Amino acid sequence: MTKNELWEKIKHSIIDGNKVDAVALAQEAVDLKVDLTEVIESGYVPGIQKVGDMWENGEYFLPELITSAECMKAAMDILQPEMEKIHIKAHTQGRVIIGTITGDIHDIGKNLVSSLLSANGFDVIDLGADVKLEDFIQTAQDREADLICVSALLTTTMLGQRRLIELLREQELYDRFKIMVGGAPVNRQWAQDIGAHGYAENAMTAVKAAKDLL
Amino acid sequence: MISTLKPNLKLLSSELIQQIVAEAYIVLEKQGVFVENTEALALLRDAGMQVDSSSQRAHLTNALVQKCLSTTPETISIFDRTGTQEYIVGGDEVHFDPGSAAVTILDHKTQTQRKATTQDVIQFFRITDSLPYLDFQSTGLISGDVPDIISDSYRLYLGLQFCNKPIVTGTFRVEGFKSMFEMLSAVRGGPSALAEKPLAIFDACPSPALKWSNLTTQSLIDCARAGIPSELISMGMTGATSPVTITGTLVQHVAENLCRLVICQLAEKGAPVIFGGSPSSFDMRKGTTPMGAIETMMIDSGYAQIAKSLNLPTHAYMSLSDSKLNDSQAGLETGIGAVLAALSGINVISGPGMLDFESCQSLEKLVIDNEICAMALRLVKGVEQRDDPIATHLFEGFTADTQFLSNPHTRQWYRQEHIFPDIIDRDTYDYWATLGGKSMPTRAAEKVEELLKNHPPNLLEQNVRENLKSIMYADAKENGLDVLPDLGY
Structure with missing residues (x-):
């Protein structure tokens, strides 16, 4: 198999959402001792980009999008430890702390954003659901994050987004991180009102908004 | 897998159906019907019926009606222009087509009605061609830029050239059939090929009550002999031209349609006939015939149920509105009608695009209604069991x-x-606002523009177009016209 053939196979495993192939090809690349940076840049990234294009064109909907993102993540879970072994740092778009806000256990939207950010080259630290405000701030500091993404589904819990930003201001950390908010009741006006840097109304626009912010 | 229940609306008990049909038989035999056509009267006389030539009144026996019912096909196959796609008209098959013969178009820019030009009519056919949930086209808009005398054949002339779908049409004059039949034959490659693969359905409307005009009756006879399916369009108006009760109107409706079915079968045994109609709940305050009235829809659903009990294909004018604009009334009347029609298993449902008591077509409404049709069609597919087990395996782990x-x-x-x-x-508020905060009619108007830009005219082959042109020009010339509008292709 030539390199180009390998890139094509990898690309299609992502486009088709075939996790078995996506993982097997990552392992094959490791075994063949191919340049893993090239594997990512020439195989997996073009695959997920094509998926994004298909979403934009209305050919792919959420199930395809998320499946492909999960395939991407599964492949990266094979490749990244191998790269670390030989001290190669995978190119990243930035480090993101993401979670659903305290008091709120609705995390499907947050999970979509998390998967897609991860698939699109962000280093994502997902804190899960019902995350305390202090935990967002502490993790962001400890892990030197670039972006904090806070999701809320309820009109009651979305108030926590405002509180988080107030806390960041009080601790003089507001300028250190970018803050992005999302969730069903959240809109652009709310994001502006509370002083969030970014807002996205769905998972794909979240990827774009994150890229624009960093 | 457990078989899928096809949802089905039934408004009449079988006892009620029996009584309505029995009373229709009595009316046909005792009162008889007026038939203003000598050929049809002769056919009835030859079949042994009592016919009074001077009053043009014929009395039909129960035995004759039953005999003719037994020779009428239960289902009809109709084909698109290429002859490759077959559609079954019968059983509970559901097909939507635009409401027919509008005399005006709703101009989106001015939001007023005006007469349509040839170019409007071409756009109407092109849009119909592009909409996936309309299986059939109809000559649903009349060109105001040609004289009325040739407007029946002229709309067919345009429809056949710009849209690939089977076509629901009809004559406005006895002579119209000749050129329309020639055009249909030219597309198919001859009259026998046309009879083998019908391309058109002809509507035939009576003049209530129990009266058949010369035009309608001639159309029935001509179509029967050419193998073209006729759609029987009885149109009682409750309390005005038919009894005020729903059941009373149904008795008249059944009597009128059975009489026409008999004429078709006497003209040609086995002739394809569709039991249809355009009855309405007459509004006693306004003197109008609302097609969006729930009672109109109840009459439609009722006669369709009766027709099914007689094993006949069905048609109705449903999924249309009396509103003058693409507003909430347009959406709700069209939506209710489409759903009830589909649930009633009506085979040919004519209505999309139509406003203002079947008189005005709107291209914007046509694209909106296409989505209503999609929902109605989805509904009648029913709830299917896809897996066995249904879901327990999905919860493992x-x-x-x-x-x-x-x-x-x-x-x-x-x-x-x-x-x-x-x-x-179905956008979020913010995204909807980002896109300009547009209303449904505005989005529909943009969709119309997009379809006209991106869906190239589905033109008939050039040599066949030339044939149609010579047939149309010969028709025009016979009516004193030398020039017709340029079609712009």
Whole structure:
């Protein structure tokens, strides 16, 4: 198999959402001792980009999008430890702390954003659901994050987004991180009102908004 | 797998159906019907019926009606222009087509009605061609830029050239049939090929009550002999031209349609006939005939149920509105009508695009109604069992993090189980606002523009177009016209 053939196979495993192939090809690349940076840049990234294009064109909907993102993540879970072994740092778009806000256990939207950010080259630290405000701030500091993404589904819990930003201001950390908010009741006006840097109304626009912010 | 229940609306008990049909038989035999056509009267006389030539009144026996019912096909096959796509008209098959013969178009820019030009009519056919949930086209808009005398053949002339779908049409004059039949034959490659693969359905409307005009009756006879399906369009108006009760109007409706069915079968045994109609609940305050009235729809659903009990294909004017604009009334009347018609298993449902008591077509409404049709068609597909077991296997290994978005089962079924509308708004408020905060009519108008830009005219082959042109010009010349509008291709 030539390199180009390998890139094509990898690309299609992502486009088709075939996790078995996506993982097997990552392992094959490791075994063949191919340049893993090239594997990512020439195989997996073009695959997920094509998926994004298909979403934009209305050919792919959420199930395809998320499946492909999960395939991407599964492949990266094979490749990244191998790269670390030989001290190669995978190119990243930035480090993101993401979670659903305290008091709120609705995390499907947050999970979509998390998967897609991860698939699109962000280093994502997902804190899960019902995350305390202090935990967002502490993790962001400890892990030197670039972006904090806070999701809320309820009109009651979305108030926590405002509180988080107030806390960041009080601790003089507001300028250190970018803050992005999302969730069903959240809109652009709310994001502006509370002083969030970014807002996205769905998972794909979240990827774009994150890229624009960093 | 457990078989799928096809949802079905039944408004009449079988006892009520029996009594309505029995009374229709009595009316046909005792009162008889007026038939203003000498050929049809001769056919009835030859069949042994009592016919009074001076009053043009014929009395039909129960035995003759039953004999003719037995020779009428239960289902009809109709084919698109290429002759490759077959559609079954019968059983509970549902097909939508635009409401027919509008005399005006709703101009989106001015929001007023005006007469349509040839170019408007061409756009109407092109849009119809592009809309996936309209199986048939109809000559649903009349060109105001040609004289009325040739407007029946002229609309067919345009429809056949710009749209590939089977066509619901009809004559406005006895002579109209000749050129229309020639055009249809030219597309198919001859009269026998046309009889083998019908391309058109001809509507034939009576003048209530129990009266058949010369035009309608001649159309029935001509179509029967040419193998062209006739749609029987009785149109009682409750309390005005038919009894005020729904059941009373149904008795008249059944009597009128059975009489026409008899004429078709006497003209040609086995002739394809569709039991249709355009009755209405007459509004006693306004003196109008609302097609969006729930009682109109109840009459339609009722006669369709009776027709099915007689094993006949069915038609109705439903999924249309009396509103003058593409507003809430237009949406709600069209939506209710489309759903009830589909649930009634009506085979040919004419209505999309139509406003203002079957008189005005709107291109914007046509694209909106296409999405209504999609919903109605989805509904009557029913709730299918896709897997066995249905879902227990999907919960294996269930954890708090389980979601179904990336489950292969989702990808396997979601596009079959769910339809995705195009211009119906399901955006978040912000995204909707970002896109300009547009109303449904505005989005529909943009869709019309997009379709006209991106869906190239589905033109008939040039040599056949030339044939149609010479047939149309010969028709025009006979009526004193030398020039017709340029079609712009």
